[in-house]
Amino acid sequence: MEKEICIEFRNVSKSYKELLAxxxxxxxxxxxDIFGYIGPNGAGKTTTIKILVGLIKNYQGKVYIYGKDIAKNNQDMHKLIGYHPQEANFQEWRTVDHAFKTFGRLSELDSKRLESRIQDILKLTNLSDVRYKKIAYLSGGMFQKLRLGQALLHEPEILVLDEPLSGLDPSSRFQFKEIIKKLAKSGITILFSSHILSDVQDIANQIGILNKGKIMKIGSPEELQSSFHIGNIIEIIVAKNTPLCEDLAELSEVEFIKKPDEFKQVIHLKSDINLDLSISKILNRVMECNCKIRHFNLVKPSLEDVYLKYVGGETN
Amino acid sequence: MSLILLFLDELKGFAKSKVMIVLWFGLPILSFLIQFINPAELEGMPISFLVSLVVSSIGGTLSVIMLSTSIVNEKNRHVYELFLVRPVRRSSILIAKYLAVYLCLVIAISISLTVGLIFDAFTGDLIENYLDITFESLITGVSSMSITCSIGIFIGVLISSVPVAAILSVYLGSQLSSIIILPTFFIPDLNTELLALTLGISLTIIMMGMNILLFNRKQF
Known part of the structure; x- marks a missing residue:
């Protein structure tokens, strides 16, 4: 069954003077859905996000949330969306508690609900220990969690995260991803931008690749990977100080073989073959050669391959 | 609703960042220091009158600098994004800032003046003639401060560098404080207090309207 469309961008364009963003x-x-929005710096990710959250109002085209034009229903949209900005800061004199209270009240939460939401968010983000600490003294990871927390105060149905994982150390990044996954399980629709491909692959079930203001490709990670044909490639790694199987080149299915090092073979198969039969044939031949196999893998294109294809190597 | 919340929030910010303490204690201390550093020159002048002079001369500059630099700083640090994704009007942010700074300064003046009057009452310097001039000077000071507050916001909204905003504020703050009394130089029989109040209110409303228009067009 097709799910309901939550966010829709229809023919949206935005220029900054001469620059078409x-x-x-x-x-x-x-x-x-968890929608990962990827693209190089300056591709237009933040502009897209700022249009969605209502910070940019002057644009061409239409943006709909649950079928309603956001330009005409601005006040309602504030209640539906939680926004984690890439750069925005808090006034330094605030404590974590004070920031949550101010933004909760501005999101029109009454005192009772606000206190219960603050408790929930402190628990979710592991910020309970620093509740009364000044924001100026928080670590980078805690600061990102605070940004996420303020976005969640009013229990939004849509969470928009602009580069939420940038600048985080590996352990904070892991924690943050777990929080996002937990939120997605609770039914929140998430749009997040990133230029860290592995993070997008870990979290997103839909990915949009943006380059120079244009959507280059959209689909699930699997769809994106299968759309990129790299041919039939098998990778074999044998145990150290044991020989590789030299007879594989004789097989009719094999086009050519590369040897990146003395224990690894990358076998490129012909395109007009039965892949399953060919794999078992190769495996049999390797066994006959008495190779001590450590790794046998049918190589699939990575998200990085797909990304590079569409952005033309303009990685960060 | 959001205006009251933002106004109280600004006041809390001033309290927490010690701005209030510096203002509320700084102004009276400054007035007393001037009195005691230059006793010969200011002989016979009640301290309450001196307070009103100090307020008129530095109140405007203080208000412009406070507002312009805080707005530029918050703009550059993208502080407003977190407010504007909520049901908050852009105008409320500016009006709350204006009211908070103005109130803080008025309280600072009131404290300074009360302390001055008490001091004068004890020392016997409370002279009726001086009280009238003190009152007139205060009305002028408070009115011109209202205009300079709105000019501080104007600089804050337009400029994106803190040092430039601070320099412009110093240049304009003290000059614009005197705008309000300019007509009295040309028309001698004008009621100074009434003129100051009228100009103060009307120019502030015009400036704030312009500030809100500019802020609404700003992209965050």
Whole structure:
């Protein structure tokens, strides 16, 4: 069954004087999806996000949330969306508690609900120990969690995260990803931008690749990977100080073989073959050669391959 | 609703960042220091009158600097993004800032003046003639401060560098404080207090309207 469309961009363009930041982009995100929005710096990710959260109002095209034009229903949209900005800061005199209280009240939460939400968020983000600490003294990881926390105060149905994992150490990044996954399980629709491909692959079930203001490709990680054909490639690694199977080149299915090092073979198969039969044939031949196999793998294109194809090597 | 919340929040910010303490204690201390450093020059002048002079001369500059630099700083640090994704009007942010700074300064003046009057009452320097001039000077000071507050916001909204905003504030703050009394130089029979109040209120409303228009067009 097709899920409800939660966010829809229809022919959206945005220019900053001479610079075309978004060039007629159209895409939709279904309810409950985790949509990873990737692209190099300056691709237009933050502009897209700022249009969605209502910070940029002057643009061409339409943006809909649950079928309603956000330009005409601005006040309602504030209640639906929680926004974790990439750069925004808090006034330094605030404590974590004070920041949550101010932004909770501004999100129109009554005192009772606000206190219970603060408790929930402190628990979710592990910020309970620093509740009364000044924001100026928080670590980078805690600061990002605070940004996430303020976005969640009013229990939004849509969470928009702009580069939420940038600048985090590996352990904070892991914690943050776990929080995002937990939130997604609770039914929140999440749009997050990133240029760290492994993070996007870990979290997102839908990915949009943006380059120079244009959507280059959209799909699930599997769809994106299968859309990128690299041919049939098998990788074999044998135990150290044991020989590789030299007879494989004789097989009719094999086009050519590369040897990156003395224990590894990368076998490129012909395109018009039965892959399953060919794999078992190769495996049999390797066994006959008495090779001590450590690794046998049918190589699939990585998200990085797909990304590089569409952004033309403009990685960060 | 959001205006009251933001106004109280600004006041809390001033309290927590010690701005209030510096203002509320700084102004009276400054007035007393001037009195005691230059006793010969200021002989016979009640301290309450001196307070009103100090307020008129530095109140405007203080208000412009406080507002312009805090707005530029918050703009550069993207502080407003977190407010504007909530049901908060852009105008409320500016009006709350204006009211908070103005109130803080008015309280600082009131404290300074009360302390001055008490001091004068004890020393016997409370002269009726001086009280009238003190009152007139205060009305002028408070009115011009209202205009300079709105000019501080104007600089804050337009400029994106803190040092430039601070320099412009110093240049404009003290000059614009005197704008309010300019007509009295040309028309001698004008009621100074009434003129100050009228100009103060009307120019502030015009400036704030312009500030809100500019802030609404700003992209965050």
């Amino acid at each position: 978004l060039d007629n982009i159209s895409f939709s995100i279904q309810k409950g």
